[in-house]
Amino acid sequence: MRRRCIGLRQRMIATKEENSDNIPELMLAYLNELNCDRLETELDNRTVQKDTKVIAW
Structure with a gap:
């Protein structure tokens, strides 16, 4: 079962609120x-965030 994803626009609105x-x-x-x-075979959020932080810095 897939969970519902919140879009960037909604996230920005929530952040401003x-x-x-x-x-x-x-x-x-x-x-x-x-x-x-x-998918279960793809990278999880923690790994994606860690790799992105390395690339950003």
Whole structure:
């Protein structure tokens, strides 16, 4: 069963409503969004975030 994914637009709205300007957190949440329909054989969110942080720095 696939879980429902929240889009970037909705995440940005929620972030603004929380008065949060944490862009890195927003980007990590967006990565999770992109990866939300992954198959069991694909990388999990933690691995994707770790690799992305390495690439970013």
